[in-house]
Every structure is written in C-alpha cells, then in structure tokens.
Amino acid sequence: MRWIFPTVLLGLLLAFPPIAAAMGLEFYQGLLTKIMIFALAASSLNLILGYGGMVSFGHAAYFGLGAYTVAILMREGVTSGWVIWAVAVGLSALLALLIGAISLRTRGIYFIMITLAFAQMIYYLVVSFKQYGGEDGLRARRPEFGLFELNDTTLYYLTLGVLLAALYLLYRLVHSRFGRVLQAIRENEARALALGYPVFHFQLVAFVLAGALAGLAGVLMAHYTQYASPNLLAWQQSGHLMMMVILGGVGQFWGGVLGALVLSLVEEILQDLTIHWQLGVGLILLFIVLFAPKGLAGLMRRGS
Amino acid sequence: MSLLELLGLSKQFGGLAAVNNCNLRIEAGEIHALIGPNGAGKTTLINLIAGTLPPSRGQLRFQGENITHLPAHQRVHRGLARTFQITNLFKNYTVRTNLELAVQARAGSSFRFWQPVAQEKHLTEAALAVAEQVGLAGRFERVVGQLSHGEQRQLEVGLALASRPKLLLLDEPMAGLGAEESERMVALIAQLAQHHTILLVEHDMGAVFRLARRISVLVYGQVIASGSPAEIRANPEVHKAYLGDEGGAE
Numbered sequence: 001m002r003w004i005f006p007t008v009l010l011g012l013l014l015a016f017p018p019i020a021a022a023m024g025l026e027f028y029q030g031l032l033t034k035i036m037i038f039a040l041a042a043s044s045l046n047l048i049l050g051y052g053g054m055v056s057f058g059h060a061a062y063f064g065l066g067a068y069t070v071a072i073l074m075r076e077g078v079t080s081g082w083v084i085w086a087v088a089v090g091l092s093a094l095l096a097l098l099i100g101a102i103s104l105r106t107r108g109i110y111f112i113m114i115t116l117a118f119a120q121m122i123y124y125l126v127v128s129f130k131q132y133g134g135e136d137g138l139r140a141r142r143p144e145f146g147l148f149e150l151n152d153t154t155l156y157y158l159t160l161g162v163l164l165a166a167l168y169l170l171y172r173l174v175h176s177r178f179g180r181v182l183q184a185i186r187e188n189e190a191r192a193l194a195l196g197y198p199v200f201h202f203q204l205v206a207f208v209l210a211g212a213l214a215g216l217a218g219v220l221m222a223h224y225t226q227y228a229s230p231n232l233l234a235w236q237q238s239g240h241l242m243m244m245v246i247l248g249g250v251g252q253f254w255g256g257v258l259g260a261l262v263l264s265l266v267e268e269i270l271q272d273l274t275i276h277w278q279l280g281v282g283l284i285l286l287f288i289v290l291f292a293p294k295g296l297a298g299l300m301r302r303g304s
Numbered sequence: 305m306s307l308l309e310l311l312g313l314s315k316q317f318g319g320l321a322a323v324n325n326c327n328l329r330i331e332a333g334e335i336h337a338l339i340g341p342n343g344a345g346k347t348t349l350i351n352l353i354a355g356t357l358p359p360s361r362g363q364l365r366f367q368g369e370n371i372t373h374l375p376a377h378q379r380v381h382r383g384l385a386r387t388f389q390i391t392n393l394f395k396n397y398t399v400r401t402n403l404e405l406a407v408q409a410r411a412g413s414s415f416r417f418w419q420p421v422a423q424e425k426h427l428t429e430a431a432l433a434v435a436e437q438v439g440l441a442g443r444f445e446r447v448v449g450q451l452s453h454g455e456q457r458q459l460e461v462g463l464a465l466a467s468r469p470k471l472l473l474l475d476e477p478m479a480g481l482g483a484e485e486s487e488r489m490v491a492l493i494a495q496l497a498q499h500h501t502i503l504l505v506e507h508d509m510g511a512v513f514r515l516a517r518r519i520s521v522l523v524y525g526q527v528i529a530s531g532s533p534a535e536i537r538a539n540p541e542v543h544k545a546y547l548g549d550e551g552g553a554e
Contacts, residue, residue, distance in 0.1 A: 172417065172418050172420075173417050173418075175420045175421065175422065176416055176417050176418055176419060176420065176421055177408060177413075177414045177415075177416040177417075177419070177421045177424075178414060178415055178416055178417045179417075179421070180401075180405065180408070180421050181405070181408070181414045184394055184397075184405050187394045187395070187396060187397065188392065188393070188394050188395075190356075190388075190392060191388075191392050191393060191394060191463070192405075193356075193376050193377055194354065194356075194376070194380070194385075194386055194388070194392070194463075194464075195380065195405060195406050195409040195463065195466075195467065196377045196378075196380030196381055196385075196409040196410065196467055197377055197409055197414065198375070198377045198378075199377070201415075202414075205415070
C-alpha cells in the first residue's frame with residue numbers, strides 16, 4: 001500500500017512533459033524543474049542543518065559556485081557537460097571543506113556568522129571579476145552531453161533523475177552508522193565525544209557532502225536559466241534555502257522537498273496577487289515556526 | 305606500572321589553580337575513590353583525565369604511555385571511559401539507541417555511509433547485554449526522558465561501560481539518588497569492580513568507605529592524602545580539611 005502513492009507520483013512526474021506540451025503548459029514544466037532544483041539544494045542543506053544541527057547561513061556559496069562554474073567553463077571553451085559537472089561538484093566540495101574546517105571550530109551564533117561571512121566573501125569575490133560579468137552576472141550556455149541534447153525537456157528529466165539519486169543517497173546516509181552518529185552529535189555533542197566519536201570529522205564529512213550536492217543543484221540552475229546570477233551567491237539565497245528547510249521540516253527526510261515545493265508555489269501564487277507577497281510568505285513561516293516546529297513533513301506525519 | 309599516573313598535573317583558570325600540581329596513581333583492579341570538599345577540583349580532574357580539558361602543566365600516563373595531548377575520543381579507544389556528574393544522555397532516544405551508539409563507537413568504523421545501521425543485529429545484542437548488566441533490560445525500548453532519575457544514572461554508567469573500558473571514571477554516580485537507588489548503585493559499582501578499575505568521585509561517604517580500596521583526598525586542587533580507608537579515616541589533616549566539616553562522616 002505504501003508504495004502506491006510514490007509510484008503514482010513518479011508516474012505523473014515522468015508523464016508530465018508530453019502532457020504539458022500537448023496542453024500548452026510548458027511554463028509549469030519549467031516551474032517543476034526549478035522546484036526540483038531547489039528541492040535538491042534544500043535537501044542538501046537539511047542534511048547539515050536538520051540532521052547535523054549545523055546552522056549554516058552560507059549555503060548559497062556552493063549553489064552559486066556551481067552555477068558560475070558552468071558559465072565560466074563554457075565561456076572559456078570547456079563544453080563537455082560531464083567535465084563541467086565534475087569540476088563544479090569538486091570545487092563545491094573543496095570550498096565546503098575549507099569553510100567547514102574553519103567554521104566547525106565554532107558553535108552556535110558564531111557558526112552562523114562565520115558561514116555567512118565566508119559566503120559573503122565569495123559573493124564579493126565573484127562580483128569583483130568584471131570579465132565574468134561582475135554584478136550583471138554571466139551567460140551560461142548549455143554544455144554538450146554527447147548522449148543527448150540538453151533542452152528544456154531533457155533538463156527536466158535530468159533534474160528529476162539527479163534529485164531521485166540524491167534523495168536515495170541521502171536516505172541511505174541518514175539511516176547508516178554515519179547518519180546515526182551525525183544525529184547523535186546534534187542531540188548531545190559532549191556525550192558523543194565522551195563515547196569516543198571524533199565529532200569534528202563527522203561534521204566535516206557531512207558539511208562537504210552537503211556543499212557538493214548544493215553545487216550540483218547550482219549547476220542545474222545554470223542549465224535551467226542559462227545564466228549565472230550573483231543573486232545565486234547572495235545571503236538572501238542562503239536565507240531562501242533555509243526558509244524552505246524550516247517550512248518543510250528541519251531534520252525531516254522530506255523536509256527539503258516539501259519546503260521547496262510549497263514555498264515556490266506560494267511565491268508564484270502570491271506574486272500574481274500582490275506586490276506585498278513577501279509579507280504573506282513571512283506570515284506562513286511564522287505560523288510554521290510557532291505551531292509546527294517539525295514543518296510540513298511533521299504535520300503530514302502526524303496526520304497520517 | 306600503574307594503570308593511570310598523574311604527574312604534577314595542573315589546570316589554571318585565569319588566576320585560579322583548580323588543579324594544582326596533582327600527583328596520583330591508580331593501580332589496575334582497584335576502586336580508587338577521590339573525595340574532597342565542594343570546589344576542590346574533582347570534576348576538573350576528571351575532565352583532565354578524560355581529555356575534555358587540556359592541562360596547563362604536568363603529564364598523564366595511561367598504561368605507561370603519555371596521553372597528555374591525546375584527544376578525548378582517542379582516549380576512549382585506549383580504554384578510558386567516563387560518566388558525568390550531571391546526567392548527560394541522548395534524552396530523546398531510547399535506552400536501546402543510547403547503548404547501541406555507545407557500542408558502535410568501539411565496534412568497527414562508524415564512517416559507513418550505506419548499510420542501514422538498524423540491521424546490525426550484533427549492535428543490539430551487545431547493547432542488550434550492557435542493559436542487563438546495569439539493570440535496564442526491562443526499560444530497553446523506553447525513551448530516556450521517561451526514565452526515573454535513578455535509571456538515568458544507571459544508563460550513564462552503562463554508556464561508559466559499553467566502550468569496554470580499562471578504567472571507568474565515575475563522576476558522582478550517586479548524585480541526587482534516593483536511599484534505595486543509592487543502594488542499587490553501590491551494588492552495581494561493586495559488581496563492576498570485579499572486572500574494571502574504577503576511579504570514583506563521590507560525596508556519599510558511606511558509599512565511598514564501603515567501596516573503595518584506596519582513597520585520595522583533594523583539597524584546593526592538591527592531593528593532601530592518599531591511602532587505605534582506615535588510613536584516611538585516621539589522618540588528622542583530612543579531618544581538619546574535610547571529614548570534620550561533615551561532622552565525621554559515618
């Protein structure tokens with residue numbers, strides 16, 4: 001029984017592009033692609049924020065770095081999609097390793113501020129490169145993948161595949177030995193240390209993995225918009241991802257996906273209705289924080 | 305060779321010497337009690353031994369090896385495990401998960417990212433064995449937050465025990481226990497002492513004099529006396545500094 005809902009959902013997602021094309025709803029195919037990209041980025045943040053208890057306020061750094069890697073490599077004549085993906089993910093992981101190795105020596109509010117500070121440094125660094133567009137951003141042409149041509153529809157399927165693979169990986173991870181220790185550290189760090197766990201190493205590995213996945217999400221975002229914008233690196237973007245996780249459910253497996261879905265839809269709807277849409281988003285977040293601390297995923301779990 | 309040796313160990317907090325040039329030997333197989341008035345530096349000393357705090361001066365030797373600069377988590381793998389004075393558990397987890405985590409820390413690498421940990425039966429079995437040892441087998445699936453204070457103290461000991469330590473550091477295991485619960489804890493410690501060396505920090509003098517083979521007295525961060533319970537009881541300095549204050553314990 002419990003397989004019926006996911007199977008139907010997956011079937012609908014797979015069948016959506018031809019249906020949308022037949023009905024002239026291509027806009028919604030694009031919206032779904034964007035939502036899936038945010039779902040990947042938010043899920044990666046949920047790994048460290050939710051499962052690891054590390055409140056990183058600099059997740060946009062990896063997201064933006066992924067997008068800029070696509071734009072810059074394409075501009076410099078590297079056109080192989082696979083090479084670009086590998087470089088982008090590798091660079092994001094490396095950046096996360098550097099930021100994590102320093103930030104994870106701090107705790108609480110200091111950790112939040114130092115991750116934010118690093119992300120802002122990356123933002124200003126990138127914006128200062130005039131040859132890469134500066135504050136205007138940089139066009140990111142779609143690379144070649146050899147096996148298929150990257151257009152809106154193949155990108156949709158590619159994103160769906162990457163998201164599913166990443167979610168499977170995260171699912172295995174949080175239920176593994178590693179995942180259990182990561183959550184135990186969140187619950188009680190001093191005790192985890194007293195049990196003999198090298199707390200720092202566990203946190204750093206999770207931090208790097210989350211950075212790499214966020215970088216991959218940034219790559220997909222660049223493929224989607226065909227443009228690397230400094231906004232992807234800005235602190236508002238970090239906040240946006242954080243809102244998705246809080247809305248969807250901190251430390252809940254589907255938290256990142258649900259948060260990305262609902263926040264994106266709410267933004268779309270409210271933007272059509274009023275220019276004060278951010279007020280509406282704020283009220284919804286306030287409600288969630290006050291009445292459903294485990295987010296939408298927690299509400300659904302309680303309901304079922 | 306002593307199991308644990310403290311050689312001139314000191315810890316400064318600003319101008320305050322919480323532990324001051326402390327020398328102590330723990331022999332394998334003994335229950336060694338550490339007593340002293342409030343603020344004498346007992347918990348600081350435990351933190352120095354466990355590696356939670358770095359010493360300002362001096363040396364720690366465990367099984368003849370210098371462990372002064374070894375990180376806390378590596379000391380656990382060498383065979384040093386501690387309990388906390390203030391109960392320090394995974395409160396939202398079950399007794400089972402608490403103990404499984406403790407077992408997992410010593411049973412193979414935890415940098416395993418793929419296999420579901422819930423399927424590792426041997427962790428559960430080892431956790432259950434520890435639960436039985438500390439008298440919590442009947443509470444195995446309970447969430448820790450729902451346990452009585454006494455049961456939580458038992459689990460506190462269980463978590464340290466699960467790492468199969470050579471030396472157990474018990475920081476006031478009787479803290480906050482009622483008479484009956486204290487009795488149970490004394491029995492538990494006596495039973496553990498058959499297979500473990502124990503450093504016991506405790507305020508309950510009745511328990512200390514019943515359990516300990518050797519007692520060291522810490523006052524203002526210094527060991528002022530070390531000896532058998534009879535020697536400590538007869539020591540006039542100890543009386544003046546400590547036992548006298550409590551109206552001659554026992």
